[in-house]
Amino acid sequence: MAAHDAREGALSQESAPVVLVKDNIAVRGQSWTAGSPLFAGCRADRDAGAVQRLREAGACFPVRTTLHELAFGVTGANAWSGDIANPHDPGRIAGGSSGGAGAALALGLGDLALVTDTGGSARIPAALCGVIGFRPSTGRYPGDGLIGLSPSRDTLGLMARSLAPILWADAVIAGEAKEEPGFPGSPTIAIPAPEALGSLEPAVGAAFARTVTVLEALGVRTVPCDLSRITALDEACGFPIALFETARSLAASVPALTGRDLASSLGRIAGADVRELVSSALSGEAVPQAVYDEAIGTTWPALRGAFAELFAHGIDAVLQPTVPMVAPARAGGETVTVCGEAVPAFPTLSRFTRPDSMAGLPAISLPVGCDDAGLPIGMMLTGARGRDRALLQLAARLAGPFRDKATRAVPRRG
Structure with missing residues (x-):
């Protein structure tokens, strides 16, 4: 396999980029299980549209990566294939749902990973494993060939150790021949107030302050911003939309791929937490139709409007930590501890990645170093909807100063 040079730059025309593909994305002739016995034995008979475009551009796809079961979580837990360990410390999580890709890249495998991101799945494991994770604007990439969750927020995403493979793959998948204009002069980056960020582990808080400096x-011109309205709107609509749409997405994909209906197949979901969430969503009790209608018809447009207003006032990007902590212990299950307080894993690890996901914005997590124990820390830039290439250009411009601090591939463990 011809691997890509990890330095920034264009992919070699003579190379065949090795692309790792998350197992909820169709690759012709390969397994397609979404990391769950719900889809055990399924094999894709065609490529997803994005895979086809990368294949036509010369990529090869020798490796599938595992995930949090059904991509329905942020820790990388999987009661069927096994929980995904962080290669920097196997006693800690790799993150999710694309934890298999984050761990494999950190170990030096492949050039690029094609993953999905519904609420942070490309960026959370990237931050915890010390690689780069990119979520494009929703709708930028073809959406076929996925075992998806929420059409309102699902998208393919990209992960890599350096920006070059992401720049290449984004252009190929999006079908863009020309670069869009970048940010003129010095970019303006919005910085949330410390109190707005909530509890951060000391190492993450220090890394955030250092990044701003x-x-x-x-x-770079930095300006304060208030994200309180955006956060409140996301909390009001994000979970109801995701849970309501997930039940309907799985109710369509399960019979299409397995010939069984979802209701009679719930027992095949390996993880009790995932099974309970899907069962609750399918019953309609968790999110009644009226609640979904209000969220999708009123609150969601208000969220997108609030972000649009922020970027309309001269802001080029928003900087936040990708996650508020370094990788937590696997033994904690769906509970993590931040600053001495035990809190639920999902809302904590996805605190900063949910609002831009719900609004369909592009965002990228960049590694900015490690804590004293060598655990990676990531920072995230979020851009305006549709300004993906400009955001990637900004990330490339700003990534240089952190390159020496960024985590390199860790030794492979026997």
């Missing part, structure tokens, strides 16, 4: 030294 480095950006300002590079000539």
